[in-house]
Amino acid sequence: MTASASAGEIAAFVDEPGDTRDGERVERAMSAFVKDFGMLAAVYLETCVHCGMCADACHFYEVTKEAKYTPILKVEPFKQAYKREYGPFAPVYRLLNLTPKVTFDELERWQELLYESCNVCGRCSLVCPMGIDIAGLIAEARHGMAAAGLVPEELLPRTDADRSVGIDFAAALGELAATHKIEIPLDKPQADIVCMLFLVDLQKYPKSVVAIARIMNHLRLSWTFSSRALAADNLDFVSGQRDAERRVNRKLVDATIAVGAQSLILPECGHAYEAMRWEAANDYGKTLPFKILHISEFLAEQVQAGALVLRAVGKSATFHDPCQVSRRGGAIDAPRVVLAALGLDVKEMSPTKGTNWCCGGGGGVAAIARADDLRHKVFRLKMAQIEDTGAELAVTSCSGCRRTFDDGQAHFHWDQTMGSLVELVADNLAAVPA
Numbered sequence: 001m002t003a004s005a006s007a008g009e010i011a012a013f014v015d016e017p018g019d020t021r022d023g024e025r026v027e028r029a030m031s032a033f034v035k036d037f038g039m040l041a042a043v044y045l046e047t048c049v050h051c052g053m054c055a056d057a058c059h060f061y062e063v064t065k066e067a068k069y070t071p072i073l074k075v076e077p078f079k080q081a082y083k084r085e086y087g088p089f090a091p092v093y094r095l096l097n098l099t100p101k102v103t104f105d106e107l108e109r110w111q112e113l114l115y116e117s118c119n120v121c122g123r124c125s126l127v128c129p130m131g132i133d134i135a136g137l138i139a140e141a142r143h144g145m146a147a148a149g150l151v152p153e154e155l156l157p158r159t160d161a162d163r164s165v166g167i168d169f170a171a172a173l174g175e176l177a178a179t180h181k182i183e184i185p186l187d188k189p190q191a192d193i194v195c196m197l198f199l200v201d202l203q204k205y206p207k208s209v210v211a212i213a214r215i216m217n218h219l220r221l222s223w224t225f226s227s228r229a230l231a232a233d234n235l236d237f238v239s240g241q242r243d244a245e246r247r248v249n250r251k252l253v254d255a256t257i258a259v260g261a262q263s264l265i266l267p268e269c270g271h272a273y274e275a276m277r278w279e280a281a282n283d284y285g286k287t288l289p290f291k292i293l294h295i296s297e298f299l300a301e302q303v304q305a306g307a308l309v310l311r312a313v314g315k316s317a318t319f320h321d322p323c324q325v326s327r328r329g330g331a332i333d334a335p336r337v338v339l340a341a342l343g344l345d346v347k348e349m350s351p352t353k354g355t356n357w358c359c360g361g362g363g364g365v366a367a368i369a370r371a372d373d374l375r376h377k378v379f380r381l382k383m384a385q386i387e388d389t390g391a392e393l394a395v396t397s398c399s400g401c402r403r404t405f406d407d408g409q410a411h412f413h414w415d416q417t418m419g420s421l422v423e424l425v426a427d428n429l430a431a432v433p434a
Contacts, residue, residue: 022104025148029107030081032147032242042086044137045079047130048072054124054134059357060117063377071124071134074113075141077102107148114141115152116371121323121358135328142240154367155239169230172202176210184213188224194261195225196232196252198269200399204406208268208399211426212295218429219307223265229255232272237279238364249280256290263291265298268422270324270362270398277329294325295422296397300334303341311428312343318391319346320382320405320418321356322398335397335421342428347389357381361404379408386416397421 055061055070067073084090084099093099120142122135145151170186177184185191195216201208216223229252236244256264266273273294281288293301302308319335326332332353339346349356360378365371382405386394396402396418405418 025150026102026104026107029144029148029150030078030085030102032144041078041137041140042082044132044134045075045082046087047132049130051129053127053129057123057127059119059121059123059360059378059381060374063381064374068113069117071118071138072132074110074118075134075137077106077110078137078141078144080106104148107145107150110141111145111150111152114138114145115155115363116365116368117374119323119358119360119363119365121362122328123323123355123358126327126354139240143242144240146240146242151239151241152364152368154369155235155364169197169202170227173209173225176206177213180210182210182213183217184209185224187227188222188259190260191222191224192261193221193223193263193265194229194256194259195223195265196267196272197225197230198267198272198399199231199233200269200403201267204403205399205420205423207423208420211420211423212265212267214426214429215299215308215422219302224259226255226259228258232266232269232276234272234275235364237275238271245275245279246283249275249283252276253280253284253288261290263293263298266292266294268295268397268399268402268420270322270329270400273329273331274324294329294331294334294397296325296335296338297331299422299425300337303337308341308425309430310338310341310343310425311430313393313424313428314343315392316345316347316390317393317395318349318386318389320349320359320386320394320396320401321353322396322401323358323362325398326356327354335395338421338425339395342424344393347391349385349389357385359401359404359408361407362400366400366404366407375404376408376411379404379412383408383412383414383416393419395419395421395424 050072052070054072055067058069058071061069080099081102084093084101087093118138120135120139124134125132125136128134173184173186193216195212197209232252234245234248236242236248252264264276266276277292277294280292299308303310317339319339321327321332336346351357359382360375365375394416399420402418402420408414409417
């Protein structure tokens with residue numbers, strides 16, 4: 001979609017929930033953006049030298065070579081508003097109309113660029129020579145879009161229950177426990193560890209839920225799931241609805257404190273890790289009284305402490321780094337510690353680790369149906385990366401990525417299946433040496 005797109009083309013992809021006046025929507029978007037970022041946004045917007053390095057780092061630009069997918073251009077309406085209303089030369093810009101006022105039509109056009117062609121993966125931020133967190137700017141721009149009522153329909157919770165992390169899944173967990181003949185504790189009044197789920201796992205990858213239970217029980221730890229904080233999903237984090245995101249984070253924090261837990265273990269979910277690991281303490285307002293770990297970090301700690309001993313798999317494997325866990329979260333070495341403990345011959349992709357290409361489905365993109373064609377084009381990068389390694393197994397630590405791989409596998413009739421790190425560990429538990 002270009003700046004000269006027709007009204008009919010715009011209507012094909014724009015969601016406009018509610019009946020708020022267009023002018024008011026624009027004001028809400030601009031004020032939300034400035035409120036969230038303030039001085040930092042000003043520094044970033046003034047610092048960009050338009051070198052184009054972020055374009056080459058973006059997988060959407062890489063596969064299309066279309067300038068509109070250049071990451072820094074995705075915040076253009078907000079840069080425009082900054083120059084006209086808040087920058088040091090704003091009076092001059094307004095007086096001479098050097099920068100026109102942002103219109104609702106512009107925000108409509110930018111919905112595609114901010115949601116459908118951006119995974120907020122952070123690769124652009126990593127390569128920016130000026131240190132601009134472009135992905136962070138885009139995430140804040142989504143807050144503005146949410147304030148304007150321009151969140152894609154698929155990313156909007158349908159009911160309050162959709163936002164709730166206190167949904168009662170006791171029956172589902174009970175069925176898994178009975179089927180697999182394993183204890184899955186729920187709502188123990190006190191425990192050292194609270195584990196959380198990714199709802200996709202209950203629906204699509206129940207073996208991952210069982211795997212967590214097997215590992216925790218094998219290690220003989222005091223742990224539980226909590227019905228008050230069972231699901232780590234936070235759709236509002238992805239869509240940009242900041243107030244709702246804070247409420248979800250606070251609910252998870254309060255539930256963990258109520259159990260008296262020392263650690264909160266997050267599941268194989270990228271956006272849950274980003275929301276809780278890096279946002280929850282800010283939302284809580286002070287240092288959290290417990291430690292937050294991604295499941296891969298927990299497993300690595302147990303391996304390094306000698307508590308988790310694993311059987312050697314004896315195959316070669318490559319690891320797909322989930323963007324929000326590895327690049328944005330910094331948990332790069334942890335899964336590789338676990339893979340080494342499994343005796344796997346790790347064949348790294350190129351590029352790898354913090355520079356690895358995104359799968360293309362994160363940041364809510366996989367949920368947006370009209371983004372499928374572009375997302376599938378991007379997925380070819382991952383297919384080529386994996387095939388070039390020649391590895392027998394492909395493994396990741398994010399169920400959202402797995403879902404994107406499953407979709408790509410079906411779409412392209414690909415013979416490669418993406419596996420789960422936690423499932424691989426649970427399948428190869430060995431007795432701890434006496």
